[in-house]
Amino acid sequence: MSAVALRPVVAADSARLLEWRNLPEVARWMYTDHVISPAEHDRWFASALADPARKYWIIELDGEPVGLANLADISPANRKCSWAYYLASPAVRGKGVGAFVEFWVIEHVFGEMGLDKLCCEVLVENEAVWKIHQSFGFQREALYRHHVWKAGHPLDVVGLGLLAEDWAKVREESAERLRAKGYAVS
Numbered sequence: 001m002s003a004v005a006l007r008p009v010v011a012a013d014s015a016r017l018l019e020w021r022n023l024p025e026v027a028r029w030m031y032t033d034h035v036i037s038p039a040e041h042d043r044w045f046a047s048a049l050a051d052p053a054r055k056y057w058i059i060e061l062d063g064e065p066v067g068l069a070n071l072a073d074i075s076p077a078n079r080k081c082s083w084a085y086y087l088a089s090p091a092v093r094g095k096g097v098g099a100f101v102e103f104w105v106i107e108h109v110f111g112e113m114g115l116d117k118l119c120c121e122v123l124v125e126n127e128a129v130w131k132i133h134q135s136f137g138f139q140r141e142a143l144y145r146h147h148v149w150k151a152g153h154p155l156d157v158v159g160l161g162l163l164a165e166d167w168a169k170v171r172e173e174s175a176e177r178l179r180a181k182g183y184a185v186s
């Protein structure tokens, strides 16, 4: 089995992230899909790294950067945050990398960060992804109608949430699924 790891984003990742985010196969699942200019990206990147309410990690497969995972809206007062992730190349999708990232991020949020709730939003048409989230215990909490507009059309968005107490119930079975894929998780 290949090794998957997450490491914090550093300044040297900036160009890679602009390239990835503009890939049609990534942009199609995001809330915006216009071509991002270097200037727009530079502004976003500087604010992303400086914002204490956000965290960004590069996903590595066998030491090679393959994707991005992030937390947003980190609220210590409400003990919650939101998250999202993507794998840049379709060639690395469907091999279990995403499952490892789900497990790692959930563990980080409830373990290291001690939060109580992890939220995410997924375009309703991205059914594969909201089903992956549900397979790790996320519950569908909302259907946001006409939540984003892309190419002149309104799109609906599914809101999902996972509580620390939900995770306690499904953690072991999730870990077992990862072990079956060859990951060493405790």
Ligand SMILES: CC(C)(COP(=O)(O)OP(=O)(O)OC[C@H]1O[C@@H](n2cnc3c(N)ncnc32)[C@H](O)[C@@H]1OP(=O)(O)O)[C@@H](O)C(=O)NCCC(=O)NCCS
Pocket: 025, 026, 029, 084, 085, 086, 087, 088, 092, 093, 094, 095, 096, 097, 098, 099, 100, 121, 122, 123, 126, 128, 129, 132, 135, 177
């Ligand atoms: C979302 C994403 C990161 C998932 O990563 P991945 O490595 O492809 O997922 P995995 O191979 O680990 O699959 C995890 C589970 O989802 C299932 N799955 C993955 N892709 C699927 C698909 N297209 N259709 C149905 N099921 C799918 C797998 O069968 C697996 O189930 P299992 O654990 O029961 O075996 C990746 O597909 C991606 O980058 N997509 C584009 C960006 C995106 O949509 N991001 C989410 C925005 S909120």
